[in-house]
Amino acid sequence: MKLSTSYIPPHQPVHLSRDLEDIKSIGCTDVLFALQENHFQWLNGSIRFGPKIASQIGLRSSAVIWGFANTSGGGRSSRVMLENPEMWRVDENSKAYGGGYPNPMACYNNPLTVVKYGEYIKLCSDNGIAGILIDEPAVQECFCENCKNKFARLYGGDLVKSKKNVDYLSFQAQTTIDFVSNSAAIIKNINKNIEVSVCVMPPDIENFKEIAKLNNIDSFSTDPYWLMPNSELNIKKAIDVSIYCKKLAIKHNKVFSLYLGCFGIASGLEGKIYTEGKVLINSTMPDILTTWSYRGGIGLSSLSSEECDDPDVAWQNVVKLYKDYSTV
Numbered sequence: 001m002k003l004s005t006s007y008i009p010p011h012q013p014v015h016l017s018r019d020l021e022d023i024k025s026i027g028c029t030d031v032l033f034a035l036q037e038n039h040f041q042w043l044n045g046s047i048r049f050g051p052k053i054a055s056q057i058g059l060r061s062s063a064v065i066w067g068f069a070n071t072s073g074g075g076r077s078s079r080v081m082l083e084n085p086e087m088w089r090v091d092e093n094s095k096a097y098g099g100g101y102p103n104p105m106a107c108y109n110n111p112l113t114v115v116k117y118g119e120y121i122k123l124c125s126d127n128g129i130a131g132i133l134i135d136e137p138a139v140q141e142c143f144c145e146n147c148k149n150k151f152a153r154l155y156g157g158d159l160v161k162s163k164k165n166v167d168y169l170s171f172q173a174q175t176t177i178d179f180v181s182n183s184a185a186i187i188k189n190i191n192k193n194i195e196v197s198v199c200v201m202p203p204d205i206e207n208f209k210e211i212a213k214l215n216n217i218d219s220f221s222t223d224p225y226w227l228m229p230n231s232e233l234n235i236k237k238a239i240d241v242s243i244y245c246k247k248l249a250i251k252h253n254k255v256f257s258l259y260l261g262c263f264g265i266a267s268g269l270e271g272k273i274y275t276e277g278k279v280l281i282n283s284t285m286p287d288i289l290t291t292w293s294y295r296g297g298i299g300l301s302s303l304s305s306e307e308c309d310d311p312d313v314a315w316q317n318v319v320k321l322y323k324d325y326s327t328v
């Protein structure tokens, strides 16, 4: 089993080296760079040096454009959104969601969204990233002209008047699937050798089947974070959804990947990362296990819900778990 961890990188080589050596020392074969847009704009030592140093150390590098255009998985802080308000999701009255600035979100159906995504992917490819994760593509609500036109084309009706009806719900699901498909296609267009991975959250289980079979997806995964506050999962449900994910991955000849939560964990629950994590792994045996996130998310603000109450204790349970499964 390959082992990895998500890692928000610093920009200076000396710190990258120390962290990546540490990640290697706990038995990891891979590292998942979680890159915000700012990592490409101002702090670009992260991408210029990170994959090269990882390679020298013997770690395979993949990357997620974390919170790209304020979509998908967290870390939202988007210059693309500030510069391109025509990409913002809007409500029925054409007003931006999320109060607009500073946290507008890009519409999946806007062609620019995938184009801008591709610009970051190109930089990843140019700097030696071997895999890209499309993380947590959740359904969106948007009534922009792109969405209205697409709905009229597919269902022959008015998007606003159809809100919440059967066609509307189907349209939302199709929009998410198309976004993943288009994102995967642009990654492969840029570099066909990049491994494309997608992680679909357990609450979006209804989209599993359609996303798992997409042509340009090489790895299919889910993130059953059962220890998170307010999680709808317990360990049994986490195992069930993971096994379902694995069956689809096998059916469509994809790598089966699984994410283990080491972020936002409340004090007192850290031991379950090891004990219940072990049950999850033994029940599912993923091809690659990635922990989110490195050292329990220490240093991240409450905006992200990433930092565990006791990050060191939480992380030590991951280290203990990785010792049991590492093959390097």
Ligand SMILES: [Zn+2]
Binding pocket: 089, 090, 107, 108, 109, 110, 142, 143, 144, 145, 146, 147, 148
């Ligand atoms: Zn839209």
